Amino acid sequence: xxxxxALTSVVLxxxxxxxxxxxxxxxxxxxALVGSDVRLSCSFFSWHWTSPDVTFSWQYRPDGAxxxxxxxxxxxxxxxxxxxxxxxxxLEFVGNPSRRDGSILIKELDFSDNGTFTCDAKNxxxxxGHSSSVRLLVFEKxxxxxxxxxxxxxxxxxxxxxxxxxxxxxxxxxxxxRVFSLSMSKHxxxxxxxxxxxxxxxxxxx
Amino acid sequence: MLAILVATIVLHLTDLTILFIxxxxxxxxxxxxxxYDLWYDCTQSNGGYRCLWTSDADWLQxxxxxxVLATIFCLLSFIIFLCQLFTLVKGGRFxxxxxxxxxxxxxxxxxxxxxxxxxxxxxxxxxxxxYAFVLAWLAFPLTLISGIIYIVxxxxx
Numbered sequence: 131x132x133x134x135x136a137l138t139s140v141v142l143x144x145x146x147x148x149x150x151x152x153x154x155x156x157x158x159x160x161x162a163l164v165g166s167d168v169r170l171s172c173s174f175f176s177w178h179w180t181s182p183d184v185t186f187s188w189q190y191r192p193d194g195a196x197x198x199x200x201x202x203x204x205x206x207x208x209x210x211x212x213x214x215x216x217x218x219x220x221l222e223f224v225g226n227p228s229r230r231d232g233s234i235l236i237k238e239l240d241f242s243d244n245g246t247f248t249c250d251a252k253n254x255x256x257x258x259g260h261s262s263s264v265r266l267l268v269f270e271k272x273x274x275x276x277x278x279x280x281x282x283x284x285x286x287x288x289x290x291x292x293x294x295x296x297x298x299x300x301x302x303x304x305x306x307x308r309v310f311s312l313s314m315s316k317h318x319x320x321x322x323x324x325x326x327x328x329x330x331x332x333x334x335x336x
Numbered sequence: 337m338l339a340i341l342v343a344t345i346v347l348h349l350t351d352l353t354i355l356f357i358x359x360x361x362x363x364x365x366x367x368x369x370x371x372y373d374l375w376y377d378c379t380q381s382n383g384g385y386r387c388l389w390t391s392d393a394d395w396l397q398x399x400x401x402x403x404v405l406a407t408i409f410c411l412l413s414f415i416i417f418l419c420q421l422f423t424l425v426k427g428g429r430f431x432x433x434x435x436x437x438x439x440x441x442x443x444x445x446x447x448x449x450x451x452x453x454x455x456x457x458x459x460x461x462x463x464x465x466x467y468a469f470v471l472a473w474l475a476f477p478l479t480l481i482s483g484i485i486y487i488v489x490x491x492x493x
């Protein structure tokens with residue numbers, strides 16, 4: 131009895147520490163073309179209701195740099211975008227904090243925007259948790275992944291082959307059934323009489 | 337009659353072997369000790385082989401797919417030939433076999449043509465076409481001839 135109580139209390143305590151942790155979600159990697167816009171999405175999971183004091187903050191760390199700079203902050207119902215750093219006039223807040231969405235839109239990408247973007251969300255009283263990072267890769271031309279085209283061509287051709295063979299055998303089966311039912315009705319008129327017509331009537335009902 | 341049958345089977349198996357070697361061997365383009373395409377860029381350095389994946393070019397992936405499909409269709413046509421040998425009515429033609437064999441030859445032709453047209457842009461001046469490339473071009477007329485033989489061939493009454 132005591133051991134059961136001890137076990138349940140340990141489980142509940144561990145659950146309680148889990149319950150008050152916030153989990154932030156972003157994409158893993160984002161690929162984009164030079165000159166295009168990219169939307170970096172950020173959301174969170176929290177056991178508490180979405181507080182009016184919810185905050186979102188985005189940090190940017192260029193490839194090869196040791197530290198990041200802060201580029202966006204949402205707090206107290208107001209969004210503060212970067213007006214001094216590398217993203218001035220290019221950053222826009224497109225999220226919906228009441229829906230737990232803290233996404234930002236970066237316009238007119240350049241190769242210097244390659245790097246890691248970190249989103250941190252806090253939902254008081256739920257403030258303990260890990261932040262989440264998304265890597266941005268800017269390309270001149272979106273590359274074709276190795277093997278995608280190969281697999282697609284092989285899959286489509288073999289799929290068509292199987293489809294054609296299946297249709298062929300289906301047609302043969304249907305023609306054979308029609309021939310069978312016609313010959314049955316002929317026999318029905320001659321010898322079996324009522325049974326034949328009953329079978330024919332049962333067919334369209336199905 | 338038996339001689340024609342044996343010759344046809346030998347030709348088909350030769351086609352199959354040539355297609356397998358051409359698809360699997362990584363020797364469409366060679367330069368001294370290095371070999372490029374269809375699957376790796378392999379160079380020999382310091383006594384060992386170093387292989388990287390080939391570049392992500394779309395046309396190269398299409399050639400890979402066409403060669404694999406040609407091999408598969410040649411194999412399928414051989415299996416269908418063996419089936420039809422026992423199930424076909426006397427005097428009938430090996431139509432299914434011929435269709436698959438001709439399709440295999442078309443795929444090999446497309447693959448070889450695409451490679452021939454697109455590879456000069458990627459080729460360095462000192463590169464030479466390897467044996468797998470030659471085998472691919474050889475496989476095309478052989479499979480076509482084999483397919484035509486199957487259209488003409490009739491099962492003995």
